[in-house]
Structures are given as structure tokens and as C-alpha cells.
Amino acid sequence: MINTIWLIFFLAGFAAAAISGRVDVITTSTLKASEKAVTIAIGMISVIAFWLGLMRLMEKSGLTLVLARVLRPVVRLLFREIPPNHPANGAIVLNLSANLLGLGNAATPLGLKAMQHLQDLNREPGRASPSMCTLLALNTSSLTIVPTTVLALRAASGALDPADIVGTTLVATAASTLIAVLCDRVARYLSFRRPGR
Amino acid sequence: MIELVQSVSRWILPVLIVFVPVFAAARGVRVFEAFVEGAGEGFEVAVKILPYMVAMLVAVTLFQDSGAMDMLLRGVAPIFKALGIPSEILPMALVRPLSGSGSLAISASLMEAYGPDSLIGRMASTIQGSTDTTFFIITVYFGSVGVRDARYSLPVGLIADLAGFIAAVWITQAVFGA
Numbered sequence: 167m168i169n170t171i172w173l174i175f176f177l178a179g180f181a182a183a184a185i186s187g188r189v190d191v192i193t194t195s196t197l198k199a200s201e202k203a204v205t206i207a208i209g210m211i212s213v214i215a216f217w218l219g220l221m222r223l224m225e226k227s228g229l230t231l232v233l234a235r236v237l238r239p240v241v242r243l244l245f246r247e248i249p250p251n252h253p254a255n256g257a258i259v260l261n262l263s264a265n266l267l268g269l270g271n272a273a274t275p276l277g278l279k280a281m282q283h284l285q286d287l288n289r290e291p292g293r294a295s296p297s298m299c300t301l302l303a304l305n306t307s308s309l310t311i312v313p314t315t316v317l318a319l320r321a322a323s324g325a326l327d328p329a330d331i332v333g334t335t336l337v338a339t340a341a342s343t344l345i346a347v348l349c350d351r352v353a354r355y356l357s358f359r360r361p362g363r
Numbered sequence: 364m365i366e367l368v369q370s371v372s373r374w375i376l377p378v379l380i381v382f383v384p385v386f387a388a389a390r391g392v393r394v395f396e397a398f399v400e401g402a403g404e405g406f407e408v409a410v411k412i413l414p415y416m417v418a419m420l421v422a423v424t425l426f427q428d429s430g431a432m433d434m435l436l437r438g439v440a441p442i443f444k445a446l447g448i449p450s451e452i453l454p455m456a457l458v459r460p461l462s463g464s465g466s467l468a469i470s471a472s473l474m475e476a477y478g479p480d481s482l483i484g485r486m487a488s489t490i491q492g493s494t495d496t497t498f499f500i501i502t503v504y505f506g507s508v509g510v511r512d513a514r515y516s517l518p519v520g521l522i523a524d525l526a527g528f529i530a531a532v533w534i535t536q537a538v539f540g541a
Contacts, residue, residue, distance in 0.1 A: 168501070168513050172422050178435075179425035186430050199424035203416040207409050215405025220383050222401025223394060227387035267375055268492075278408055278507045285508040293512040294505060299519070302504055306460075306497040306520035307527065313492025319471060320488055325479035331488040337534040338493035342527025349522050353515035 210274075217275035221260070230256025233263070244304075244347070245297050247287075254283035258301060265305065268314035277305055296354050300347075307346035310339050408507050415506030419498055423461045432457065448532050451483050455490050460524045463496040486535040494527040 183191045224230045234255040257280035264273035288295040320328035459466040470487035477483040497520035
């Protein structure tokens with residue numbers, strides 16, 4: 167799936183550039199994009215390093231276990247195959263909480279930590295495990311109570327009440343998360359019945 | 364309400380950043396050493412993400428810069444019109460799963476053009492806030508642990524994006540529509 171889409175982006179891009187007679191765009195924008203990708207990835211080191219440091223403190227002090235215990239029912243419901251006392255539980259809880267609060271900067275490093283823990287449990291390291299797919303589904307649909315970036319943007323553009331979209335956002339984010347979880351369950355069930363998918 | 368929301372989002376991170384080390388120290392953790400140990404993994408994680416990021420960003424940028432995106436927009440515009448969805452919001456729907464900064468830029472320009480308190484401005488805000496950038500999340504999360512086979516994650520993420528978009532359009536029209 168991802169291979170096909172990737173290729174389609176290239177082919178469609180080439181075709182569109184050729185039609186409008188600007189094939190040179192292909193060369194310039196691939197170079198520009200690679201450069202930007204490196205800048206983003208390297209730029210992420212700072213935030214990731216800081217939050218992984220803080221995460222280690224949360225793990226060593228037992229804070230993640232406390233949190234994991236509080237939110238255990240939710241995590242157990244969605245991630246049945248993770249052993250109850252595995253550190254993945256705590257990391258998942260922290261990642262989901264950061265998403266809820268709209269702390270994008272914190273959510274990504276915490277999610278990456280959760281992925282690492284899930285990878286330890288993964289029997290086929292090159293292939294996403296069902297739990298990894300579930301964590302991903304929850305993050306792409308990102309259940310948010312406080313959409314901080316949008317609030318900042320609305321405040322900056324002079325909205326009378328920047329937060330008046332919190333309610334509508336909550337409805338939309340709940341819908342997307344609900345569908346994400348349902349689709350994930352269905353896909354999990356189908357791939358279980360047809361191994362190899 | 365807004366003051367509460369704003370002060371919660373202003374205070375939560377600072378409090379958390381101070382609370383965690385204090386709590387850890389109280390539990391007998393050698394805080395400085397543990398922090399450094401954890402932070403040391405940051406570089407490795409970012410370097411692992413890098414090739415995935417290059418692959419994804421090049422494809423997405425090529426698609427946008429070549430004009431293929433605009434052609435797709437023009438192609439699906441009639442369908443949106445038929446469904447009663449304002450066509451101004453169309454770029455948001457297509458860019459949101461591909462690029463977080465791209466869709467943020469589009470919502471900023473829509474708010475500039477129509478005003479943040481217009482229906483379009485509120486719709487764009489709701490779409491921006493309700494889902495995350497599916498392609499970016501897959502790239503970064505799976506890339507960081509070297510998972511190349513994403514299995515069914517992409518279709519699941521895109522269907523959820525579509526659901527979020529439809530819900531956002533519907534609810535903003537219901538709440539803020541004339």
C-alpha cells in the first residue's frame with residue numbers, strides 16, 4: 167500500500183510537471199525536499215532528547231507505572247497482547263495523555279518510546295505488530311481536548327474567541343478516533359484470518 | 364471557559380517539567396544521570412527517522428510542486444460542490460494527511476482571507492485540530508524502530524482522516540452555519 171502510494175506521488179508528479187512543461191521542477195523540488203527532511207529530522211533531536219530524558223525519569227521513579235495503573239482499563243481494552251507490567255503500558259498512557267492535552271511536542275517522543283517498547287515485543291521486527299498498528303491509528307486520528315496549535319493560530323489571526331472551536335474540534339476528533347479504532351479492529355481481524363496481510 | 368482552557372494549556376507543560384524530576388528525586392532516582400542516559404537515545408532515534416523522512420517528504424513535495432495536487436483539486440471540486448461542502452475547504456482535506464505545516468499554512472491563509480470567525484475559518488480550524496498528519500506519523504513512528512512494512516496502517520489512518528473531515532464539516536455547519 168505505502169509502496170504504491172509512494173510510486174503514484176512520483177509518477178503523478180512527473181506527469182503533471184511534463185504536461186505543464188516544467189520538468190526541471192522534479193530535480194529542484196526533490197533536492198529541496200531532501201534538504202528539508204534532513205533539517206526536520208535533525209531538528210527533532212532536541213525535543214526527542216529532552217523528552218526521552220524526562221521519560222527515563224518517569225520510568226525510573228515509577229510514575230509511568232502509576233499512570234498506567236490508573237488508565238489500565240483503556241489500555242487493556244485496546245492492547246490486550248501487552249503483558250500487564252510491561253513498560254509499554256506506561257509509555258502508551260503518556261503518549262495518549264499528551265495527545266489529549268494537545269502537547270504535540272511531548273506526544274511524539276513519548277509515542278516513539280512506546281513504539282520502542284512494542285518493538286521489543288514484536289516477533290517480526292521489520293513488520294508492524296498489531297499493537298503498533300493500534301498505537302499508530304490512535305496517533306494519526308489524535309484524540310485532542312485542547313488543540314493548542316490551532317488556538318495559537320486563531321488568537322494570532324485576531325479571532326474574537328479563539329477557543330470557540332474547541333467544542334466542534336472535540337466532536338470531529340472523537341469521530342475520527344472512533345472510526346480509527348473500529349477500522350483497526352476490523353483490519354486486525356481480517357489480517358488474523360488471512361495471514362500475510 | 365476560554366480563560367480556563369488557555370491557562371491549563373499554558374501551565375501544564377512547565378508544571379510537568381518541574382514535577383517529574385522532583386518526584387523522581389523524592390523516589391531516590393539519581394536524576395541527572397538518569398536524564399542524561401535517556402536523552403542520549405535522542406540522537407539515535409532522530410538519525411533512524413531521517414531516511415524515512417527523506418523518502419516521504421520528497422514524494423509529497425514532488426506531488427505538490429509539480430502541480431499534480433492542483434489538478435487533483437480541480438478534479439474533485441465538482442464532487443464537493445455536489446455534496447454541499449464549500450470548495451474553499453478542499454485543499455485542507457487533501458493536504459491535512461500529507462503535511463502538518465502545509466495544512467497549517469492553508470488554515471492560516473483561509474483565516475487571513477475569510478477571517479477566523481467566518482464559517483470557513485472555523486471549519487479549517489476544526490479540521491486542523493481534529494486529526495494528525497497520517498503520513499508523517501507513519502514515517503516517524505515506524506521509521507524510528509525500523510519497521511518497513513506498515514501493514515494496514517495507512518488505509519486505517521486515511522479512513523479516519525476522512526471521517527474526521529466529514530464530521531468537522533458537518534458539525535461546524537450545524538453549530539456556526541447561518
